[in-house]
Amino acid sequence: MLLQNKKIAIIGGGPGGLTLARLLQLKGADVKVYERDENRHVRLQGATLDLHYESGLKAIEAAGLMDAFKANYRPDNDRYRVMDENGNVFHDDHAKESTGAFGDEFFRPQIDRGPLRDILLDALEPETMVWDSHIVSVENKNNVWEINFKNGNVATADIVIGADGANSKIRPFVTPIKPIYSGVTYLVCNIPKSGKNARKLHELVKGGKISAMAHSQTLFLSAKGDGSLDFYIGWKAAENWAVESGIDFKDNKQVLEWFKKEFASWDSMWLELFNYDETEFVVRPLYGMPLDQYWETNPNITLIGDAAHLLPPNGEGVNSAMLDALYLSENLNNEKFTDIKEAISDYEKQMFERFADEGKETAEMMEWMYSPDGLKIMVELFHQMPN
Numbered sequence: 001m002l003l004q005n006k007k008i009a010i011i012g013g014g015p016g017g018l019t020l021a022r023l024l025q026l027k028g029a030d031v032k033v034y035e036r037d038e039n040r041h042v043r044l045q046g047a048t049l050d051l052h053y054e055s056g057l058k059a060i061e062a063a064g065l066m067d068a069f070k071a072n073y074r075p076d077n078d079r080y081r082v083m084d085e086n087g088n089v090f091h092d093d094h095a096k097e098s099t100g101a102f103g104d105e106f107f108r109p110q111i112d113r114g115p116l117r118d119i120l121l122d123a124l125e126p127e128t129m130v131w132d133s134h135i136v137s138v139e140n141k142n143n144v145w146e147i148n149f150k151n152g153n154v155a156t157a158d159i160v161i162g163a164d165g166a167n168s169k170i171r172p173f174v175t176p177i178k179p180i181y182s183g184v185t186y187l188v189c190n191i192p193k194s195g196k197n198a199r200k201l202h203e204l205v206k207g208g209k210i211s212a213m214a215h216s217q218t219l220f221l222s223a224k225g226d227g228s229l230d231f232y233i234g235w236k237a238a239e240n241w242a243v244e245s246g247i248d249f250k251d252n253k254q255v256l257e258w259f260k261k262e263f264a265s266w267d268s269m270w271l272e273l274f275n276y277d278e279t280e281f282v283v284r285p286l287y288g289m290p291l292d293q294y295w296e297t298n299p300n301i302t303l304i305g306d307a308a309h310l311l312p313p314n315g316e317g318v319n320s321a322m323l324d325a326l327y328l329s330e331n332l333n334n335e336k337f338t339d340i341k342e343a344i345s346d347y348e349k350q351m352f353e354r355f356a357d358e359g360k361e362t363a364e365m366m367e368w369m370y371s372p373d374g375l376k377i378m379v380e381l382f383h384q385m386p387n
């Protein structure tokens with residue numbers, strides 16, 4: 001058995017890391033997850049996610065968690081409306097009787113990040129999670145990894161798996177290749193109690209999602225299960241726009257003035273997004289790894305999820321991270337490999353191939369989405385989808 005008497009450290013308790021921990025524990029492996037969040041109650045940022053038949057749902061099934069998923073997913077949250085800058089509707093899933101059912105290849109059930117994390121956490125053995133563990137570096141000492149934390153603690157492991165997301169601290173120990181800026185920046189925000197704090201837009205989103213597009217600019221709205229509304233504003237910007245703009249992002253009046261100028265052709269109905277005084281605006285320049293990235297396999301350290309293959313948001317990120325977890329766990333338990341390095345190498349080979357394909361599609365998507373024809377192409381794509 002490849003993992004016999006091996007201690008595995010997974011760095012990062014996102015969807016990728018937690019899925020991997022669960023899948024490895026099902027096979028009896030000795031796993032710890034080191035997560036920088038203080039505890040499981042930290043509020044997770046980010047809109048509702050859809051899991052896909054061939055990736056995220058496949059991993060959930062393999063993890064034996066489909067019943068828990070079905071008890072927590074958000075039926076009808078997968079209904080999209082596609083609009084222009086004036087709120088004219090070009091596609092509306094609300095007109096459909098059904099968006100599909102479990103087992104359908106094209107059914108993409110939605111779940112909030114919090115409940116997804118809870119399902120995975122609840123499935124882990126007690127003491128698996130080591131919260132409040134912000135990793136700063138790792139060091140290989142005679143084939144044992146020493147893991148160093150910001151708080152001065154040190155842990156050891158035989159195998160390290162970096163699942164610590166876009167700004168991975170583990171990635172530099174695997175490869176020097178760095179992410180590249182895509183040319184597009186998101187302003188990411190959340191309005192709590194949107195039924196009260198952004199009533200009209202709350203009604204417009206109808207408990208689902210809105211993609212509004214015009215003039216190479218985007219506005220994505222997503223209703224969350226806690227009654228809040230997430231929105232992402234996307235446009236082409238310089239990489240260090242946040243600093244250059246001189247905007248104080250704690251002052252929503254300043255952000256509103258910027259929006260009025262930058263999105264000048266957009267209807268005033270969208271300005272309601274800036275009414276709530278306490279909105280926290282997070283600027284996210286979107287990065288992606290180079291599509292031809294490659295590294296020589298290491299004997300006992302590897303990466304999954306965004307740490308391995310970050311891309312601008314394409315609706316696949318969580319799904320790809322969970323699929324990595326599934327493939328890596330299968331390989332690490334597959335007796336056909338003579339050692340751990342061979343199992344990792346096979347995982348990385350197919351991960352690079354999947355990433356190259358997905359990365360190409362994402363680059364094309366970013367190109368059309370932030371072009372003057374973005375709305376037209378988006379609508380065509382929706383109309384090509386099976387009913």
Ligand SMILES: Cc1cc2nc3c(=O)[nH]c(=O)nc-3n(C[C@H](O)[C@H](O)[C@H](O)COP(=O)(O)OP(=O)(O)OC[C@H]3O[C@@H](n4cnc5c(N)ncnc54)[C@H](O)[C@@H]3O)c2cc1C
Pocket residue numbers: 011012013014015016017034035036037046047048049050133134135136163164165166167168169186188232284304305306307313314315316317318319321
């Ligand atoms: C604006 C936006 C919208 C998106 N929308 C979607 C979507 O709709 N659908 C979709 O599938 N994907 C979406 N994505 C992408 C998705 O969020 C990621 O691809 C996915 O979360 C990657 O999962 P992961 O487990 O690899 O990493 P993450 O989810 O980033 O998890 C990493 C974990 O590691 C922890 N961590 C980080 N650094 C350290 C450290 N030094 N020490 C210890 N712990 C650490 C973090 O706290 C976190 O818990 C979106 C991304 C963005 C930016």
